[in-house]
Amino acid sequence: MHLTLEFGGGLELLLENSTKVHKVEVPPQDGENMVTMKGLLSWVKANLIKERPEMFVKGDSVRPGVLALINDCDWELCGGLDAELEEKDVVVFISTLHGG
Amino acid sequence: MAGGGGCGRSREAIEGELRKLRAEREELDSRIRQLESQLEVGSTGVGGAVAAKGAVDSSCDGSVACRSRGGNGFAPDSGLPADMIYRYSRHLLLPDFGVEGQRKLSHSSILVVGAGGLGSPVALYLAACGVGCLGIVDGDDVELNNLHRQIIHKEAYVGQPKVKSAADACREYDIVVDATDNLPTRYMISDCCVLLNKPLVSGAALGLEGQLTVYHHNGSPCYRCLFPSPPPVAACQRCSDSGVLGVKLRGSLPDCTICGKNSVFTEQDFQKFDYESFTQSPMSDKTAPSVNLLPESARITSRDYKRLVDNGEPHLLLDVRPTHHFQIASISPSLNIPLSMLEEKLPMLETSLKETGAASASGKEPSLVVLCRRGNDSQIAVKLLLEKGFASAKDIIGGLQAWGQDVDPDFPVY
Numbered sequence: 001m002h003l004t005l006e007f008g009g010g011l012e013l014l015l016e017n018s019t020k021v022h023k024v025e026v027p028p029q030d031g032e033n034m035v036t037m038k039g040l041l042s043w044v045k046a047n048l049i050k051e052r053p054e055m056f057v058k059g060d061s062v063r064p065g066v067l068a069l070i071n072d073c074d075w076e077l078c079g080g081l082d083a084e085l086e087e088k089d090v091v092v093f094i095s096t097l098h099g100g
Numbered sequence: 101m102a103g104g105g106g107c108g109r110s111r112e113a114i115e116g117e118l119r120k121l122r123a124e125r126e127e128l129d130s131r132i133r134q135l136e137s138q139l140e141v142g143s144t145g146v147g148g149a150v151a152a153k154g155a156v157d158s159s160c161d162g163s164v165a166c167r168s169r170g171g172n173g174f175a176p177d178s179g180l181p182a183d184m185i186y187r188y189s190r191h192l193l194l195p196d197f198g199v200e201g202q203r204k205l206s207h208s209s210i211l212v213v214g215a216g217g218l219g220s221p222v223a224l225y226l227a228a229c230g231v232g233c234l235g236i237v238d239g240d241d242v243e244l245n246n247l248h249r250q251i252i253h254k255e256a257y258v259g260q261p262k263v264k265s266a267a268d269a270c271r272e273y274d275i276v277v278d279a280t281d282n283l284p285t286r287y288m289i290s291d292c293c294v295l296l297n298k299p300l301v302s303g304a305a306l307g308l309e310g311q312l313t314v315y316h317h318n319g320s321p322c323y324r325c326l327f328p329s330p331p332p333v334a335a336c337q338r339c340s341d342s343g344v345l346g347v348k349l350r351g352s353l354p355d356c357t358i359c360g361k362n363s364v365f366t367e368q369d370f371q372k373f374d375y376e377s378f379t380q381s382p383m384s385d386k387t388a389p390s391v392n393l394l395p396e397s398a399r400i401t402s403r404d405y406k407r408l409v410d411n412g413e414p415h416l417l418l419d420v421r422p423t424h425h426f427q428i429a430s431i432s433p434s435l436n437i438p439l440s441m442l443e444e445k446l447p448m449l450e451t452s453l454k455e456t457g458a459a460s461a462s463g464k465e466p467s468l469v470v471l472c473r474r475g476n477d478s479q480i481a482v483k484l485l486l487e488k489g490f491a492s493a494k495d496i497i498g499g500l501q502a503w504g505q506d507v508d509p510d511f512p513v514y
Contacts, residue, residue: 009311054332065331076350096327098283099306 001026001035001087005044009095011066014049014056022048026085037068038081040091056093067094133183188230202230209233213289214279222277222303235273278302283330284375284383290315290323291370294359313349316359325353330379393479398486400494402502405469414460415467416453420481425473429512431503439477446488453490467492475499 005022012020024047029039038060045057055063061081062068068075069092075083085091185192188202210231212223223236276298278289286302293300299317304310316322326349358365376382400408408415417434419426426436435452437445449468456466468490472478478495485493496502504511 063331064329065327067326073348074350077348094311096331097304097306097311098286099281099304 001028001085003035003040003085003088004090005048006090006092008092009097011056011093011095014051014053016048016050024048035085036081037070037075037079037083037085040085041081062093065096067096068092069094136183191229205230206232208275209235209273210275210277211235211237211273212277212279213237213285214281222279233273274298276300282383283379283381287323287330287379288373288375291358291365291373294322295365295367295370316352319351321350321352322356322359324358325350325356328357391476391479393483394495398482398494399479399497400469401497402507405496405503406507408469413467414456414462414464415469416456418449418468418470418481420470420472420477428514429500431471431500431511434471439472439481442481442484449490465492467494470495471503472499474501
């Protein structure tokens with residue numbers, strides 16, 4: 001499945017060359033025929049994250065302080081970990097800032 | 101403990117004086133507005149009138165509540181004075197804003213928490229656009245007291261719970277702006293706004309980028325709905341240019357411990373809540389966590405270093421700060437190799453050290469002294485240098501900050 005992934009708020013530093021936007025082809029998880037957010041997170045952890053994975057994921061989910069958006073919509077409104085992604089979806093991961 | 105002035109005047113006398121001064125100020129403000137409007141009628145420029153707009157209150161106690169509302173000469177039921185029409189004409193001409201919008205602004209009150217990089221422009225714009233009552237809270241001006249880490253508190257609240265002071269300061273306003281620079285304060289202000297049922301406009305910035313979110317307004321979530329658990333202490337602190345402006349966020353979480361329907365979080369709980377331990381981070385970035393990596397024998401104080409220089413002992417001073425820091429101010433002579441590049445530039449360091457040795461008259465082996473801003477990176481550097489065979493390497497405890505404090509008071513602090 002073709003997806004556009006964006007990383008912000010410093011999360012891009014965990015990726016190769018600190019690249020923020022990644023156009024990727026994500027296969028369905030074993031035994032399933034769709035890509036869920038849960039599947040995407042483990043795919044990102046295995047394929048994109050180059051360092052300090054604990055800064056991105058905690059357990060099955062994103063770590064506290066990271067906001068996930070599917071097509072500019074809070075992923076909690078789309079089903080959270082169970083949200084099913086569709087072809088050409090844009091998924092954004094942002095780490096919140098607190099500087100002032 | 102009495103703070104500041106230390107005069108023996110009674111509370112009543114001071115309050116009386118305050119009332120008198122406030123009345124005088126109102127009178128002065130009104131005269132200023134009249135004169136300004138006369139000026140503006142005859143000129144096309146905006147003039148230097150910015151300072152008189154709104155009621156920007158700030159004083160040496162760092163947090164001031166604005167008690168008079170509806171300033172700006174903007175009477176609720178009568179027409180607008182000529183000077184106000186001229187000043188806000190571009191607002192009034194906006195069909196969706198108009199006179200009614202300006203009137204609402206002039207009767208609104210907004211508290212800006214934090215007057216740093218975010219709070220300053222926020223406060224300036226709010227004052228300029230005609231907000232009737234504006235409060236600014238910033239602890240950084242309260243140096244004379246011990247409150248520099250507790251940005252929302254007044255001197256009068258010394259000895260009282262921080263959260264009481266914060267709650268009392270916020271209570272006076274319709275809207276709160278969070279422009280603070282740390283996580284525990286952000287959670288604290290959000291919880292406080294939920295308890296007092298005030299909307300919270302939260303800004304965050306780092307470097308050239310920022311994020312903006314509105315919390316607890318028309319069913320929108322509170323900070324805790326979005327972030328029930330605080331991020332790990334070491335979470336990346338860099339900013340994004342893909343902020344959260346314009347995205348659809350979840351609504352208030354029904355089971356949010358603070359703003360949810362069944363929340364049992366009370367003002368008493370709020371006052372007792374330890375935000376610093378909840379977030380595992382301090383309310384001030386001035387108390388950066390210090391590392392302790394080296395044995396005492398591999399460390400010297402800034403005063404020790406001064407003596408070493410005065411005695412003409414041969415040494416090389418290695419400054420491991422990033423280059424742009426080094427360019428701000430440095431001790432001369434010193435060699436700048438940023439910590440991130442130290443390992444690859446060890447040969448260059450070796451060469452410099454040999455040159456220093458050759459140039460010294462005593463023929464003594466030169467020692468290697470490592471310096472950074474606060475004395476953390478220098479320890480990491482010395483640890484590496486010791487492992488790589490630079491046996492004489494020592495770091496200066498407390499870095500340039502200690503140098504400025506204990507040796508050279510003229511050394512610029514940044």
